[in-house]
Amino acid sequence: MDVDDVIVLTLAIWVFICIIFVKTVDVFVTLLLIGLLIVAEVAGGFIKPETKQGLKPAIYFLLFVFLIIVAKKVIEVLS
C-alpha cells in the first residue's frame, strides 16, 4: 500500500472513532485538529511538499475554529 494511502486511511479511522465516541462538536473539531497535526508531524518526511502545503489551509482553519472554542470557553468561565 502506498504511504499516502496509509496516511488517508489512518485519518479516516481516526475520524470514524471520533464520530462514534464524541458527542459534542467542540471536542470533535479539536480531536480532528490533533489528529491532523500528529499526522503532519509524524509522516512529514513521507509527504511531498505540495501536499504539505495543501494540508496547511485545513490546519489553519481548524486552529482558527479551536481558538474560537477556547475564547468561548474563557467567556463562559468568566461570566
Place this chain on the structure above:
Amino acid sequence: MKWKNIAGAILIVIGSVLTFKGAIETNQSLINAGIGGVFLGVVVLTFSTSDYVKYDAFKAVVLPYFELVKNMIDALDLKSKAVYIPPYSNLPDGGVFIPLHKDFDIDLAKLDKNTMFIVDVGREKEMGLLITPLGKELVKMYESYSELDFTNAGLHIVENASAVLRSLGLAKSLTVEESDGKIKVYIEGVKINNCSKICEQIACPICSSILLSIAKALQELIIVEEFKFDKRFIEISARRIGGVDKWM
C-alpha cells in the same frame, strides 16, 4: 488520481449535506459526521496530487538508458571507481568523475558542467569522464521532502532520504554509518534490481543520489570502494578523500 478526486468531492458533498441536516435538527452527532466527511474529503483531495507511471512502463523507458551509459563506460575502458563530487561553484549540482587510471588526480578548477571527457589535460592522471549524477533530481526531492539543506549538514542527515525512497516506493529502508573513515550504506528492499559490478563506476539513480547526498552533506569528495548486492539488498562501501579545497 481521477477516482480520488471524485471520492473527495463526494465526501465533501455528503459531509456538507449531513452538517446542514444536523444543524437543522440540532443533532450534534450528525453535525460531527458531516464535519468528518468534509474533513476526509479535503484530505483525500489534498493527497490525490501524486501521479505515477506503472512500474513495467517505468522499467521499459528507463532501463535502456542505464544500459546505454553502462555500455559507454565499458567502451571507454575506465579503470578507476567513481568519485562523487559535492556541489561547488563550477558544478552546482555536483558531479561524478570516473578517472581513467586507478592512480588518479582531479583538478576541480578545470571541471565545469559543460565538460564531459577530461582529455585535454597535461597529465594522464587527470584524465577521465565527468558526468552529471543520475540521482541529482532525487537529492533535490530528499531536501524538499525533509525541508532541509544537506550542504555540510553531517552524515546523519542522509538518512532522511529513507522516508522519501519509501514514499516513492523505490526502497524500504536506508542506513548510513561511518567507522574508521569508511562509509557504509545499506539499502534494503530496492525496487529496481539492476545491480552489477559496473555500479561501482556508474550507479543507478537511487545509489547515485545517496552517494551524492553523502558528498554534499560532508562537503567532501568520496570514492566508491565496493558494491555488494543480494536480491533486494545493496551494501555500498565508500571513503572520504578530502574537501573541494584540497582538490582545487
